[in-house]
Amino acid sequence: MSRLFRGAFIIWIVLRYGLDELVLSSFQKPWLHWIAKVVSVGRRDAPRGQRLREALERLGPVFVKFGQVLSTRRDLMPVDIADELARLQDQVPPFPAAQAVAIIERALRKPLAEIFVSFDQVPIASASIAQVHFAVIKDRSGRERDVAVKVLRPGMLSAIDSDLGLMRLMAAWLEGLSSDGKRLKPREVVAEFDKYLHDELDLIREASSAGQLRRNMEGLNMVMIPEMLWDFCTTEVLVMERMIGVPISQVERLRAAGVDIKKLARDGVTLFFTQVFRDGFFHADMHPGNIQVSLAPETFGRYISLDFGIVGTLTEVDKEYLAQNFVAFFRRDYKRVAELHIESGWVPASTRVDELEASVRSVCEPYFDRPLKEISLGVLLMRLFQVSRRFQVEIQPQLVLLQKTLLNIEGLGRELDPDLDLWATAKPFLEKWMLGQVGPQKFWEQLKSQAPHYAKLLPELPMLVNNYLKRGAQASGSDKLVAELLQEQKRTNRMLQWLIAMVIGFSVGLVVMQFVVRVRPF
Numbered sequence: 001m002s003r004l005f006r007g008a009f010i011i012w013i014v015l016r017y018g019l020d021e022l023v024l025s026s027f028q029k030p031w032l033h034w035i036a037k038v039v040s041v042g043r044r045d046a047p048r049g050q051r052l053r054e055a056l057e058r059l060g061p062v063f064v065k066f067g068q069v070l071s072t073r074r075d076l077m078p079v080d081i082a083d084e085l086a087r088l089q090d091q092v093p094p095f096p097a098a099q100a101v102a103i104i105e106r107a108l109r110k111p112l113a114e115i116f117v118s119f120d121q122v123p124i125a126s127a128s129i130a131q132v133h134f135a136v137i138k139d140r141s142g143r144e145r146d147v148a149v150k151v152l153r154p155g156m157l158s159a160i161d162s163d164l165g166l167m168r169l170m171a172a173w174l175e176g177l178s179s180d181g182k183r184l185k186p187r188e189v190v191a192e193f194d195k196y197l198h199d200e201l202d203l204i205r206e207a208s209s210a211g212q213l214r215r216n217m218e219g220l221n222m223v224m225i226p227e228m229l230w231d232f233c234t235t236e237v238l239v240m241e242r243m244i245g246v247p248i249s250q251v252e253r254l255r256a257a258g259v260d261i262k263k264l265a266r267d268g269v270t271l272f273f274t275q276v277f278r279d280g281f282f283h284a285d286m287h288p289g290n291i292q293v294s295l296a297p298e299t300f301g302r303y304i305s306l307d308f309g310i311v312g313t314l315t316e317v318d319k320e321y322l323a324q325n326f327v328a329f330f331r332r333d334y335k336r337v338a339e340l341h342i343e344s345g346w347v348p349a350s351t352r353v354d355e356l357e358a359s360v361r362s363v364c365e366p367y368f369d370r371p372l373k374e375i376s377l378g379v380l381l382m383r384l385f386q387v388s389r390r391f392q393v394e395i396q397p398q399l400v401l402l403q404k405t406l407l408n409i410e411g412l413g414r415e416l417d418p419d420l421d422l423w424a425t426a427k428p429f430l431e432k433w434m435l436g437q438v439g440p441q442k443f444w445e446q447l448k449s450q451a452p453h454y455a456k457l458l459p460e461l462p463m464l465v466n467n468y469l470k471r472g473a474q475a476s477g478s479d480k481l482v483a484e485l486l487q488e489q490k491r492t493n494r495m496l497q498w499l500i501a502m503v504i505g506f507s508v509g510l511v512v513m514q515f516v517v518r519v520r521p522f
């Protein structure tokens with residue numbers, strides 16, 4: 001019943017904010033448009049993006065999150081709507097501390113006083129999914145530590161599941177009833193959102209991602225990631241090291257404290273490309289609220305990264321796609337971009353290279369009419385995806401996530417340093433990575449990964465040959481077979497020598513090639 005009311009409320013909001021323009025444009029029922037006009041009287045003058053944003057805010061946190069996720073799908077949305085949705089903020093009032101305490105005690109199966117030395121009742125932050133309280137805890141060794149405790153908002157799971165059910169229903173209607181609706185792929189978008197939300201609702205998942213990133217980033221000395229206190233982490237509660245820093249948005253404060261802002265901008269890009277091209281595992285929620293900078297003497301000027309609810313992973317194939325395309329783009333080698341798409345099966349084999357090349361050129365060429373340092377890799381990637389879609393390529397969600405994060409990083413980098421040359425910072429990564437893909441290093445790594453297999457086989461080899469020869473001689477009773485086998489062995493030896501010579505030749509060739517690639521400018 002409540003679902004029925006919720007459904008009716010959603011329809012009312014759609015009509016009240018005049019959103020029929022967006023979703024009903026291809027419906028041919030005049031009476032429906034008439035009702036919509038009457039209900040939305042006085043609201044239609046506002047731009048459509050603004051009306052959509054306000055409607056989502058009225059519909060509550062799940063829809064606000066949905067709008068935020070939609071705003072990143074600029075490949076599907078018109079620019080005015082995407083810009084307006086990007087302004088959505090989840091300003092949700094905090095839930096009472098008593099509720100947070102009850103969730104913590106239930107999740108950790110102990111009274112609060114037995115878990116924490118002290119616990120701040122007033123949350124430091126509150127968002128649609130969770131809220132954060134500061135506390136002091138005694139760890140296993142009895143040491144007191146300042147911690148941040150993230151607690152999932154109560155009732156979120158059921159609210160989400162019910163709203164998602166309605167969204168799925170609406171998406172199916174939209175897709176079935178309207179041709180405009182079909183183009184927006186609403187069911188696919190809702191399914192993606194479903195996965196996104198459920199991932200965010202599992203704090204153990206978030207803690208694991210934080211742990212992985214912390215390990216990956218160790219040794220770079222550019223970013224600090226809070227340590228997770230695993231004994232106190234559950235799906236609903238996460239206890240982690242409390243970080244102390246200045247929000248990245250307070251640039252003047254950072255400058256006044258003596259932080260090298262230009263270096264900070266470069267470090268941000270370096271960190272991101274290391275995560276993408278070296279690790280294939282990246283923080284994908286890089287909005288300024290999740291980034292701080294340390295002013296403590298021993299870690300002065302380092303980033304502090306928070307909130308690991310959304311991370312992206314890339315396969316070797318994804319990385320190759322990105323690296324090769326970026327390089328071909330910056331050489332303005334559109335033919336190569338088109339060939340790459342066909343060679344790797346991203347577009348149907350029947351696609352004409354010249355047609356794809358022309359499309360890529362028409363999208364990208366106007367964009368290159370500016371200094372290289374002003375070019376946004378995020379925008380470039382988005383354009384590439386737009387072209388690819390026209391040629392029936394399904395862009396993988398992790399690449400869309402990457403493109404969105406790239407835009408965030410670039411925005412952040414340029415905010416800090418308007419002269420930041422993104423390409424100059426990114427280029428060494430792509431070169432290094434590409435060399436790693438074809439060079440002797442890769443060959444050596446592959447050889448090393450096979451080593452355990454050969455290590456097991458080699459000691460057994462003389463015995464195996466001996467047994468084989470003996471058995472052969474006994475079975476035939478003649479020396480002829482032994483002679484034949486020896487002959488065969490010699491032939492195999494010769495082949496092996498050839499193979500080794502070829503491998504050496506190939507490696508030398510690769511070294512020369514590397515040298516040529518390194519010398520040839522992009």
Ligand SMILES: Nc1ncnc2c1ncn2[C@@H]1O[C@H](COP(=O)(O)OP(=O)(O)OP(=O)(O)O)[C@@H](O)[C@H]1O
Pocket residue numbers: 124125126127128129130131132148150226240241242243244289290306307308309
């Ligand atoms: N380990 C920490 N140390 C210090 N402060 C923290 C820590 N973790 C979170 N916070 C504070 O809590 C705020 C919210 O944390 P977080 O971003 O993880 O929550 P969220 O519910 O995912 O919020 P949002 O959806 O707005 O990103 C941070 O901006 C920061 O101010």
